[in-house]
Amino acid sequence: MKLKLFLFSLILFALICGCYPQDGPIKAEKPPLEDQISAGENTTADSGQERSAGPKAAVNGKLKVHYLNVGQADSILIQTPAGKNILIDGGNSSDGDAVVRYLESQGVQRLDAVVATHPHADHIGGLPRILSAFPVANIYFPNAIHTTRTYENFLRAVNASGAKRIRARAGLKLELDPDVEAAILAPGGDSYEKLNNYSVVLRIEYGNTSFLFTGDAEAESENQMLAGGHLLNEFKTAHSPPNTEYGWG
Amino acid sequence: MFVIDRFEGDFAVVEYGELVFKLPKKILPKSAKEGDLIKIEIKIDESATDLRRREIADLLQFDE
Numbered sequence: 001m002k003l004k005l006f007l008f009s010l011i012l013f014a015l016i017c018g019c020y021p022q023d024g025p026i027k028a029e030k031p032p033l034e035d036q037i038s039a040g041e042n043t044t045a046d047s048g049q050e051r052s053a054g055p056k057a058a059v060n061g062k063l064k065v066h067y068l069n070v071g072q073a074d075s076i077l078i079q080t081p082a083g084k085n086i087l088i089d090g091g092n093s094s095d096g097d098a099v100v101r102y103l104e105s106q107g108v109q110r111l112d113a114v115v116a117t118h119p120h121a122d123h124i125g126g127l128p129r130i131l132s133a134f135p136v137a138n139i140y141f142p143n144a145i146h147t148t149r150t151y152e153n154f155l156r157a158v159n160a161s162g163a164k165r166i167r168a169r170a171g172l173k174l175e176l177d178p179d180v181e182a183a184i185l186a187p188g189g190d191s192y193e194k195l196n197n198y199s200v201v202l203r204i205e206y207g208n209t210s211f212l213f214t215g216d217a218e219a220e221s222e223n224q225m226l227a228g229g230h231l232l233n234e235f236k237t238a239h240s241p242p243n244t245e246y247g248w249g
Numbered sequence: 250m251f252v253i254d255r256f257e258g259d260f261a262v263v264e265y266g267e268l269v270f271k272l273p274k275k276i277l278p279k280s281a282k283e284g285d286l287i288k289i290e291i292k293i294d295e296s297a298t299d300l301r302r303r304e305i306a307d308l309l310q311f312d313e
Contacts, residue, residue, distance in 0.1 A: 093267075120255045121264060147284045148252045148264045195255065195283055 063180065063206040068102055070095040073122035076213060077103060078204060080177040084112040087130065088202065088213050089123040093150060096129025103134065110135045113174050113182075114163070116154065117215030118199045119146035128157035136163040140174075142187050142198040143167050168200040170228065181205040186217055188224040197221040251287045263287070 061081030068075040070091030078086040085108050090099055103111075111134050116124045119142075131139075139158055158165060166172070174182035186201035199215025217225075252264045260271035261281065274281075281287065 092269075121262070121269065122255075145284070146254075147286060148254050149250070149266070150254065150264060193282075 061179065063204070063209070065204075065211060066102075066106065068099060070099065070126070073125070074117070074215070075099050075126065077106065077108070078211075079106070079108075080180045081206070082177040082179070084176040084180075085110065086113045086115065086174070086176065086182070086204075087111050088115045089117055089215070090114075090126030090130045092122050093125035093129075093153075096126035099126050099130055100133045103130070108134065110137070112137050112176055114139045115168070115200050115202060115213075116141040116158075117213075118142060118195050119144050119148070119151045119154070120195060120216070121148060121150040123215065124154040125150050128153050131157045131161045131163070136161050138166055138174075139163045140166045140168040140172075140184065140200055142169075142200055143190055144192075144195060144198040146195060170225070174202075179206060185212075185225050185228075186221045188221065188228060192220060194218060194220070201225065251289055253281060253283050253285050253287060255283050 062079075063081060064077075064079040066077040066079075068077065068091070073091040073095060074089040075091040075095065076088040078088070080086070085103075087103070090096060111130075114127065114131070114136050116127055116139065118124075139161070141158070168184055168187070170184060170186050170188040172184040174184070176182060181204070183203050183205075184200060185203055187198050192198055196216040196218045197220045199217040199221065201215060201217050201221070202213045204211045204213070250265070254262045254264050254269070256262070256274065257271070259274050261274055261277055263270055263272055277287070
């Protein structure tokens with residue numbers, strides 16, 4: 001069942017050759033899982049995320065971004081050219097095993113950074129299983145209280161993992177790979193009514209390509225980021241679910 | 250322990266041990282928010298059940 005889910009997992013590759021001064025054509029390719037794209041020159045991945053405004057220094061190598069299919073939950077694996085692994089969220093509790101298997105299938109042996117965007121179960125539920133399966137260097141999570149067992153289990157797993165526990169906040173950088181800039185843009189504050197607004201927002205830049213991972217950040221957090229001058233207006237589309245302000249939370 | 254994990258659309262997503270289920274927001278107190286622990290008391294409505302059985306029985310008709 002879980003494996004089947006993962007057949008639909010989405011892998012996007014950003015392959016940046018660095019030998020072109022202007023932005024290449026942007027293509028979105030959504031292959032079935034395990035048919036990895038061999039992305040050609042000038043191909044970058046676009047999933048509705050932010051793009052950087054101008055050319056950067058030339059780089060060589062591949063940045064891989066895997067969007068795992070965990071239903072309406074979230075789990076994203078980023079593999080940097082230097083072989084560092086970043087995991088953002090781990091799906092629901094019931095997704096933990098499948099995420100672990102997927103990471104193993106991608107050659108992951110350790111996680112250099114885990115980002116738990118915010119305490120909702122569809123983001124952190126699977127992380128205890130994942131934290132017990134791999135050595136983890138650093139865990140970034142917001143300073144937020146939630147009362148569910150799922151969050152309690154997550155915190156206990158974090159505390160038992162031996163990983164460095166880092167309070168995620170705007171302005172922090174993840175120093176993982178010299179060619180990759182990984183900056184935390186939110187949360188900018190320490191007190192929000194909605195848990196979604198505690199979401200850790202991460203921007204990854206590599207060559208000419210930039211990804212924005214927004215968790216479930218909503219207007220209050222978005223406005224803080226915009227006011228801070230971090231973001232362009234396209235960010236406004238980040239969490240705009242159909243029908244309701246809560247969306248797929 | 251029943252805990253509201255989050256809201257999705259017209260529903261509250263409630264954690265109960267290993268189970269997760271949704272409750273319509275409209276049957277919750279207006280002040281309910283994520284992170285609240287809630288008490289759920291369920292009673293069997295005998296008279297409404299009887300009435301309902303009679304309504305359905307009236308519709309259950311055979312020609313032969």
